[in-house]
Amino acid sequence: MNNQPRLTLHIPEPPARPGDHPDFGGMKLPKAGETMRPDVDAAEPTMRDMPFGLIRVLDDGHHAVGPWDPHLEADVLHQGLRAMMLTRAFDDRLFRAHRQGKTSFYMKSTGEEAIAVAQSLMLDARDMCFPTYRVLGWLMARHYPLLDLVNQIFSNAGDPLRGRQLPILYSARAYGFYSISGNLGSRFGHAVGWAMASAYKGDDRIALAYVGEGTTAEGGFHEALTFASVYRAPVILCVTNNQWAISSFSGIAGANETTFAAKALAYGIPGLRVDGNDFLAVWAATQWAAERARLNLGATLIELFTYRASGHSTADDPAKYRPADEALQWPLGDPIERLKEHLIARGEWDEERHAALQSALEDEVRAAVRAGEAIGTLGKSKPELGSMFEDVFKEPDWRVIEQRREMGV
Amino acid sequence: MNNQPRLTLHIPEPPARPGDHPDFGGMKLPKAGETMRPDVDAAEPTMRDMPFGLIRVLDDGHHAVGPWDPHLEADVLHQGLRAMMLTRAFDDRLFRAHRQGKTSFYMKSTGEEAIAVAQSLMLDARDMCFPTYRVLGWLMARHYPLLDLVNQIFSNAGDPLRGRQLPILYSARAYGFYSISGNLGSRFGHAVGWAMASAYKGDDRIALAYVGEGTTAEGGFHEALTFASVYRAPVILCVTNNQWAISSFSGIAGANETTFAAKALAYGIPGLRVDGNDFLAVWAATQWAAERARLNLGATLIELFTYRASGHSTADDPAKYRPADEALQWPLGDPIERLKEHLIARGEWDEERHAALQSALEDEVRAAVRAGEAIGTLGKSKPELGSMFEDVFKEPDWRVIEQRREMGV
Amino acid sequence: MPVMNMVQALNNALDEKLGADPDVLIFGEDVGYFGGVFRVTDGLQAKHGLTRCFDTPIAEGGIIATAIGMGAYGLRPVVEIQFADYILPAFDQLVSEAARLRYRSNGEFWAPLTVRTPYGGGIFGGQTHSQSPEAIFTHVVGLKTVVPSNPYDAKGLLIAAIEDDDPVIMLEPKRIYNGPFDGHHDRPLKTWAGHPKAEVPTGLYRVPLGKAAVVREGRAVTVLAYGTMVHVALAGIDEAGVDAELLDLRSLVPLDIEAITASVRKTGRCVILHEASRFGGFGGELSALVQERCFDHLKAPIERVAGWDTPYPHAFEWDYFPGPARLVTALRRVMEY
């Protein structure tokens, strides 16, 4: 052993830090249309290279190409575009509301809007999404009332969650949107259990769940995948790889060693790697996975390859740890721009209509925020105080009854 | 969706239950010598089929064949054979000691002896093993005193762990053997941390850790592999796939969907699948992984394909959940028999010497048990009572000082 | 009336709930074909079918997460954690998810799961098959924790737990699965036969969560206990020869504060008995509550008799275990105060 090198501890580092020039040139990106589309019932061994491809539909000329083209009606694309634009307009406005002191916290999904919007539109109303904090698009695509969002963010008297939760940790059962919590990843396994319950009951509803690429390191991620694989749960398990987990680049989660989609290989389930900024690709991959799930073929893991164009949250300043212009260099572009250009290329859209829609959506958001402000921003208006003692259990026990009395409410 | 089938919940079941005829005929087993041996510094993408092969060296005629033949001296093989036979003799004797009421619990490693013995001999004295309860062979290969084992099992005045632990949950730092605990899998990550520490210090020591195939489902397994991969820890992570986890067949851990070695693909590290009943194959795979580790090339996952020939523990009756003769049908035979036949085929061994060794080892074990009994079996002799209040912390605090006083010791 | 031990009573409760409610299902490590390492689910898969009672991967966090998701869908999962010592990998799921889902979603989702798990020592299980983790659950808002001490209560509490719309942890004192145990480990084993609480009615009945049982009436001192310790308490009271009132708490959360308060106000003395380590144990909460609510009635300090502040050592099981002798000492001290 003595003439062998001394061991050294390897700590991964991102290619560029503040002051460096961001360079995605080394990134190997298959062309649109290049990655094959297996049959949904293809044998697992034949799909083992899927995690190393990249499902892309929109080419550089904004045309839909290749085996994954879902051949969507323009109508669906218009719905998608609108929901994505609404998501971004809402994010921008509410982020500013935080800066103005109107609430305690906010998180944007800028650059990632295609993911939740396409998946929300693709799945059924009766299916259930187990969200992260970065999939507002799901609710936007399903026309969740903006005012309810604003009231939740302001924790005011109109808050549908009665002030219980940090801003944006929504719950919206009627919209197929499970309760979010601050804890990363701890609902991934709930999606599997929910899907198993649907199968147990002979129902036809399926579940979809999200985690960020950083969160894939949690043990619960593995446990959820193990259960999903063993019981062939009808669930779509999504990893939103936006390259960053607060200040940690994806290499800290293992991205330098393999893809996140490759984690599917550990469980013998298909792992798709998808351009997350390509609305059509996200739709197509989701459709494929949903079909598998509904045919009792089990779970699919989907890595949605994207980029977190904004800071992590209002508490974050990304210029401290990555080049300020890194987002602009992202080789897969902006999902809204790309869908817009596709519609224009199809002759279904133009710049004027786009600008008009943009300003209509901004108005809609502004009106909702005004209505929320009229009820009250954080601390200026509250749900009924006594409600803080409700729902600890279905029926209160003597502890909260006594404590509520002590508070005099 | 309406003309689609109703969902059903899939619960995996083993091929045979008590009363059925065990049939391993469907098992796809590559021939000895068939699975290729990549260079230790081969690129990860070129090794992605390794988890689906099976590294075997001993062929049906008991000859060592193929690229993985480690070309070992007979001397090493004799050491290995002796340690394996000693392990089995000890297991049999102490299992009976439990039946005779001499202790509270025992677990055997029958059928799996090649694994720990080969790995213990292959690695260096300064390396560290993070064991399970089924790798007694590690200590046997390194000549750990039998009497210390017996005393630990009897929790008597001679117990090196002073009565703190359930029988067989040894700790033997000087033998490169980390403290075992009843909790499954919770030391897998310690091995990674230990190996990272070695790398941090520029040392050349590496770590090896075990879990059973059932335990791979625990979240900690995934977290350990994630850290091992991200920091390229010099560690060998072993899954002992003995087909059973108490009464649950390996399909409950995902074996029907893919191999356990394939879990390596999730982390971009090599995953070797090895005939765990083939001493030479285990040695060769371990050597390959150790070389990688020492060359700063990082971690390897090894699935050791074997069969738990005995019950789970003294508390278990396997005839309740699997065919009574399933062990005999195991297509990869018995590790001791196979190494013995190989030595005979090499002209280095014969039946007489084998029988003589067997009875010498039985004598050795009997003598150790007698010596342990002379000190005392469980409850008949104890370490000093006051010692139960020591080592909670390095220095006792007032609580244990007061409580010890209350006990009058 | 059928006579059952605790294992049979629990099995019977599960059997009847599986039969009565198609939304009830059972899973956990080795609970399926084999019927569980303590045999509590014996025969249930054969009788009710593969999907009603099945084995899981060894991942306690995954088991609880799956159960929460099923609960959110509308099922009533009953899961087994093989030993309470191994519930810790699921602690985050229990605390951050099961216990908080109803509150944080303003009642949109909830987690009506029941977690059964054998706990406690006295079986030479060593450090990791002997622990009593109740205190780390009782502090968690949103979790209920119950502990039966006999077959009748075991069945009734389990049915009540399954029917409850909130997460319930049922700690099953494994030392008394097959017979009551009073701490005299050197005496012959007893079975449940002949014990009045081993008469277990067929059919669904409930022991309500939140109601203690007065096991023995008395005027001199109140003893609070649960699980195995109820039997130890009876022995200790007997040996001390004091006119003690013994409360079997049965449910730690919700706690029957009225029964406790009424008893201590009557007796003026209180001794708390549990097997878990003393420091930070549930006895601290009980002591604080009693002191707060019965201060003027107290004639002597409230005493705690509990496991030592060490792990549970294999060789010294009976030195760690707070048996009748330790209770007798405490009772005498309290009475002589």
Added chain:
Amino acid sequence: MPVMNMVQALNNALDEKLGADPDVLIFGEDVGYFGGVFRVTDGLQAKHGLTRCFDTPIAEGGIIATAIGMGAYGLRPVVEIQFADYILPAFDQLVSEAARLRYRSNGEFWAPLTVRTPYGGGIFGGQTHSQSPEAIFTHVVGLKTVVPSNPYDAKGLLIAAIEDDDPVIMLEPKRIYNGPFDGHHDRPLKTWAGHPKAEVPTGLYRVPLGKAAVVREGRAVTVLAYGTMVHVALAGIDEAGVDAELLDLRSLVPLDIEAITASVRKTGRCVILHEASRFGGFGGELSALVQERCFDHLKAPIERVAGWDTPYPHAFEWDYFPGPARLVTALRRVMEY
């Protein structure tokens, strides 16, 4: 002497330990290049090198497991869990492994790790960035738990924790990272400037684990507090106008039982203040201990002022938080008893 806030004092402790001991290293989520979401590790990677202070995957259990393995090798890892709410996925590692390794191996291996984690509410963090989980650690035999209330103690306790050969959890009250906070959330923010305990010497010094500090001497009632609540207690005592003695416990395990007992024996009254939910909280243990050891000296019931038995609701942060008003009520009640 340099004036530091708590973040700076902690950073300084880490900086000096990294400089003095090559076996000390730091890791956790976002602690490397970025310096931690609360900036406690700011600049340490740049100054001491990539392997001395680095980012980890988001896996709290993995972080603790890695640290235990490093500790077994011989290093002294200091890890950060980004919020105490997120320490739960690592609970099994802390309890079953870190806390038990020395005992079960009869001293062959031990786990000298330090776990730093910001805890407590008052920053509008909602349910999962506000909790105070000390009680689930103080019950665990083999774990030490400390809580500083000012910059001087923060540095001294952290150094002592790192040098300790047993696992230590350091709960950092994030509400007072940048300034003392007395619970009057509607008053202007204070910084540490001018506070005597913000004078932090350079160089290595220790605040011993297990020693409480008498923050204010008094004869009428003893107030026990730690972390942020020390400042709330000062305000409440002031507003109640009582001659209270205030003990800052600093270390919950090991606990300075002598200081507590001596004080309550002197004053005859005791009020315990903590931010965690009351039921099963650490206050229960404190109350039980005080009652057991000072029974004859008690002139009034021991009171607990604590968070309610609900999750920490975002909108009602200040209704949940046990501020000075609640303490004043308790102090008056105790004094008038």
